[in-house]
Every structure is written in C-alpha cells, then in structure tokens.
Amino acid sequence: MKNFISIADVTDLDKLIGKALYYKANPFSDKTLGENKRIGLLFLNPSLRTRLSTQVAARQLGLEPVVFNVDKEGWALEFEEEAIMSGNTVEHIKDAAPVLGKYFDILCIRTFPSLKNREDDYSELYIRQFVKYSGIPVVSLESATLHPLQSLTDIITITESMQNAPLVKKPKIVLTWAPHVKPLPQCVANSFSQWINAWGKSDFVITHPEDYELDPVFTRGATITHNQNEALKNADFVYVKNWSTYNDYGKIYTNDPEWMLTAGKLKVSHDAKVMHCLPVRRNVELSDEVLDGPNSIVTRQAGNRVWAAQAVLSEILQSPF
Ligand code: CP
Secondary structure, eight states: OOOBSSGGGOSOHHHHHHHHHHHHHOTTTTTTTTTTOEEEEEESSOOSHHHHHHHHHHHHTTOEEEEEOHHHHSOOEEOSTTOOOOSSOOEEHHHHHHHHHHHOSEEEEEOOOOSSOHHHHHTTHHHHHHHHHHOSOEEESSOSSOOHHHHHHHHHHHHHHHHHSOOSSOOEEEEEEOOOSSOOOSHHHHHHHHHHHHHOOSEEEEEOOTTOOOOHHHHTTSEEESOHHHHHTTOSEEEEEOOOOTTTTTOOOOOOGGGSBOHHHHTTSSSOEEEOOSOOOBTTTBOHHHHTSTTBOHHHHHHTHHHHHHHHHHHHHTSOO
C-alpha cells in the first residue's frame, strides 16, 4: 500500500481486517517495524479519536509521531495551481509539501469540506495536492468526502461482533440519517457506504429523509428508503450518522426529531448493535437510553480506531514504495 485515501488503496480487505484484529490481540508484535522513522500528523481541523488513536498506533509500531495543527500554528496554505497569492494564503502546497516530505516518512492529513462548493469539495484538491507534492506515502485522517480509517474501523468492529456472536445469515446493516444542529459533511456516510459495498458481505440498507440522497458513486448497491422504521426491521447493525444535503449542497432541510434513534425504534430490529463514529450529539442524534444501553458498541468502535490505524501504517511500512 502506497497511500491510504479510500477503499481503492486496499488490495485485500479481509487480510487488512485480519491484521487489525491480530494487532488488537498482539499490540507490540511489530514494535520495531517503524524504528528510526517519523510520521507527521497534520490537522487542518479538530479531532479527538483520529489524532490520538493514530499516535498510539504509530508508537506501537516504533514510529515517532509529530502532530502539527496547521489551522492554528502553520502558515495559511494555498492549494490552487497557478494561484496569484495576493490574498490571505502565505505558502503554496507546492513549496510546503516537499519540505514535509524531507522531515517525515509518512504524512497524515485531516481536512474537512467547505460545504459551500460541491465541485471543489468533491475534487479532493487538498489531499490530492499533498499526494502530488510530498513525495512520501499519504494517509487520509478524513478528507472532504471520505473517512477511510473510520470505515475500516467500522468493518473491523462489525467483524469482531460477528466473531463474538455468530449470525446464521448475512448481517443486515442499516445506515440511518439522524438530526443535527449544524450542517455536517457527507464523508462518514459516503465512506461507510463505499466500504460496506466493497466488503459485500451484508444486506446494506440506507435510510434518510427525502432530499438527503448521497452521491450514488458511493451508495450504488445499497437499498435506499425514506422509511426508517421499515429499514430497521431485522437489522443486526444500525449505524447512526447525520449528513447535510448533497444535491442542494451543504444544507439542513429538516431536523425532525422523529429521526433520532431511540430504544423504542430498535424493538423491530434483530437486537441490533448500534454504532456511531463520535462525536455524537446526545438526545439529538441518539438517545441517552441507546448510547448508555447494552446495544451500543460505540466505545468499542472508537477503541478499534487504534487497530485500523496500526494495520494501515504497518501495510505502508512493509510496502516497497
Ligand atoms: N470519528 C472521528 O473521526 O473522531 P474525531 O473527529 O474526534 O477524530
């Protein structure tokens, strides 16, 4: 693996899941793999889980992590080619990224979308420019449209749950939209859809209010319905996530509290495990009762971020690139 930007960078997903679960059982089995190597973690946006789990994973492989909050401590970066830099941006990515390539062996980047211009966001300019100019492997810590380390974690968590409590049939996995007070990116939902479709081992249903369709590039293959109660019937896993509108880009059309996942709604499920990438708005997206109840696996899911990151960094360190 050279870069880790999307599912397209993974040649054998089952092997990667196996590797992550192996690391969960044997965290220090490759503790010298990254010896004398450094990993740069660049944040253009806030993070709790991604920034900490990736550092823990790096250290368990012997890598030295260096975190840089570009948004607060760095120069304002310009990403557009041939820009006339007479505005607020101070340094071009074409100049900054090769320097970072001299300091680090692997570069990890977190960026968010503007949610103002869909074409710009979906072009993934920021992450593409880091790949183009850094000259070293690049790992996405969430980009404008995708969150691959989260999605790998999610499938690891589903796999682990099914190992602990085997099902007699393919799992029914439901991704349900939930209300939120702010317009949020589509990244987690896009990415989860992309990875679950590529995994191909479930009946995958997406439910959301009208006009909240995601980009079909990611959802193609899933059953899509506006009827949440129908979707939840016999579900084994329910993934709760808000996203803003994709077609009329970055808007909130509804905040109908009826879409919040409650214990009552779960009654029609197959005693479904409930997932969320966190951070979560309690009693807006998900009720306390569900989050604090026996069906919630959100803390285990967040804990598994370490093993997803460790498996990916290990693949990169072991690759010939
Ligand atoms: N799920 C997730 O990416 O969490 P953070 O934003 O805290 O990193």
